[in-house]
Amino acid sequence: MDSLDDTIVAIATPPGRGGIGIVRLSGPRAVEIATKLFAPARTAAAWQREPRRMMLGSIIKPDSGEVVDQALLCLMPAPRSYTRQDVVEIHAHGGPLPLRQILQLCLQGGARLANPGEFTLRAFVNGRIDLAQAEAVLDTIQAETEAALHVAQRQLEGHLSMKVKALRQELLQILAYLQARADFPDEDVPERNIIPDLERAGAQLGELLSQAGQGMLYRQGVRTAIVGRPNVGKSRLLNCLVGADRAIVTNIPGTTRDTLNETIDLDGIPFEVIDTAGITHSANPIEVLGIERSRKAVAQADLVLLVIDASQPSSYADLDVAALLDGKKALVVLNKSDLNPLYSYDGVLPGVPHLAVSALTGAGLRDLRQEMVSRVLAGNVSTGQEALVSNPRHRQALEGAQVCLQHVREAAGQGIYQDLWSIDLTEALRLLGEITGETASDELLTMIFSAFCIGK
Ligand SMILES: Nc1nc2c(ncn2[C@@H]2O[C@H](COP(=O)(O)OP(=O)(O)OP(=O)(O)O)[C@@H](O)[C@H]2O)c(=O)[nH]1
Ligand SMILES: [Mg+2]
Incomplete structure (x- = not known):
């Protein structure tokens, strides 16, 4: 340094x-x-x-x-x-x-x-x-929604640090007790049941972690790719979601050649919405390059909106695109629902919600926005508590500490030799210390601060 x-x-x-x-x-x-x-x-x-x-x-x-x-x-x-x-x-x-x-x-x-x-x-x-507060400075600068800013500010005020420090204090006391027993076996260190203490610490860790998924969504946002075959209304849908005329819309298939990104705020979660070139078999070298980018956008997306022109009968071209979405979080958007007749597209992607919308009239857009939020929140359910953890680094450290405590609890339950407990406890303390910086290595610090801008 x-x-x-x-x-x-x-x-x-x-x-x-x-x-x-x-x-x-x-x-x-x-x-x-x-x-x-x-x-x-x-x-x-x-x-x-x-x-x-x-x-x-x-x-x-x-x-x-x-x-x-x-x-x-x-x-x-x-x-x-x-x-x-x-x-x-x-x-x-x-x-x-x-x-x-x-x-x-x-x-x-x-x-x-x-x-x-x-x-x-x-x-x-x-x-x-401390280190978590320093990271909150960066999060504040980079916040894209009010919710993200709120989480960053709570972290900057030290709310996460306070919880982590209190946890470390509790673990330190348990460790001190274990070490006293190990160092002075002949003296009268009064017997103490540490299991309830361990359980309490584990519960506190669990509480912090329960909101981490949501916190990370606020901080990192959701990369959302709009994909489909040409002319289904992807660009018009992007414009609708953004509420501005960002992407060129024409009735000529192959209008969009390059990906285009816009960030929107849905319930505090920043969605980076990416319009892509329609996927088709093309010999045009420009289109081929564009389609390559579309595939990449799908691969990198956290959520994919598969757009289908529901005024057209189902085609292999749609299924070709659907096949790219294997294992991705997705929604099927049945667009052009203002037209007649409308064709059935049930089960293009089995198990994935299908939503009828019109990027022309705006019908169904509210439901789509809501579904986008519930889709990414699934598994990160809010229980009314506030998200204090929003950084993957912090989450990893907390999860690691939880595993260590679990080991100690198991070992203690089986009456296994106490020296081993100390090893796991020490590791939990180190991991928690990485969040606030007490035990952060120079490499870790270099990695964290190099993400900052110059002058901050
Ligand atoms: N009636 C109707 N027309 C729509 C709707 N959405 C898009 N369109 C029309 O469909 C045509 C294609 O729309 P785009 O948004 O350019 O389609 P795209 O999927 O981006 O097409 P490419 O960029 O070529 O892949 C345009 O003429 C739009 O006005 C809709 O919901 N209803
Ligand atoms: Mg387009």
């Missing part, structure tokens, strides 16, 4: 143009570096001695005195800052050029370019937030 003694710098606002853009410095030399390139508007202003106040001035090139931009500067001294180090924020105009020049001046002044997530990494390493 890179040294915490480096002073790091990054443009903290997204690329592109905006009203303001922020360059952020963190580290022991932040003040020194900023001092060299900032000329306060009030000549006597000593921004270094007025922390957490915005100070107006100019950013200048130290060697020539040339003004780069007007800016507001703010110092957040250690330890009351995001990273617990000295942090200086330069709020300049949000154009790529002024921001890049300011960044350059900071680098020339002795700062180093921050790695992705390095500000948040420092907040974690310096103990301001």
Whole structure:
């Protein structure tokens, strides 16, 4: 891991143009570096001695005195800052050029370019937030629905961490007892039945895990591919679901050549809906490439909407597409239900709900949306409790810890030698510690923070 003694710098606002853009410095030399390139508007202003106040001035090139931009500067001294180090924020105009020049001046002044997530990494390493909270920062930035934001904010406030830490505390007490008995067999360590304690811990783990499926849906969303043979109304259906004219719709088969993605919010779950090229046997090289992408979209999808033109009699072409869906969560959408006559398509995909809709009139769309939600929630049922776990990494650790506790309970029930219990308990503690970061390896940290954007 890179040294915490480096002073790091990054443009903290997204690329592109905006009203303001922020360059952020963190580290022991932040003040020194900023001092060299900032000329306060009030000549006597000593921004270094007025922390957490915005100070107006100019950013200048130290060697020539040339003004780069007007800016507001703010110092957040250690330890009351995001990273617990000295942090200086330069709020300049949000154009790529002024921001890049300011960044350059900071680098020339002795700062180093921050790695992705390095500000948040420092907040974690310096103990301001734990690892689950650091991950919640990223989840907040990436949230696509209100529900996802809510879960991220609860995690950032530390609700998951609190539960995990309390669990670890309980397991630590059991472990301490077991070790006392092992280390001092001749002394009178009072006998204690640990089974109820283990069961309580197991139940708490189970409670956290019971909502994890739903939490993960909020956070990760559902990749939903719309597939079918050409001209059945896939693109029109996408437009209907999105509520905007996104995809080109014509009565010419083979209109859609490339996949097109749009995210919609259904009951708090972000569905990334993907329109695809109609699947058919084509010799046109462009269509062939498009169809290849359609197949890939099906393979990668969490949910597939198989669209059928119900105003046409059933054809082998539909069955060919249906055959691609083997084992996928799917819905059959019988489109063009506004037309006459309508043909029966019962059992195109046995066991999968069939829904009649019209992408022209909007009929049946409400039921379709509802069915999409119930289809992905199946097996992740909500019991009115709030989802605190939304991250697959956390779920894995909790599941691992649960298995360990199960082993201890079984061994204890059979009166098996206690040393073995300690091994499983220690492993459960390690796994839980990975969630909040107490036992996270450098590799794990690198993996987590590299997913962040630069400047966060
Ligand atoms: N009557 C009726 N026409 C529809 C409906 N949905 C789509 N259409 C028409 O069917 C034709 C094909 O629609 P598209 O959405 O382009 O079909 P597609 O499945 O995307 O076709 P490709 O991109 O070629 O694979 C267009 O003329 C649409 O207006 C519907 O529900 N009812
Ligand atoms: Mg299309």
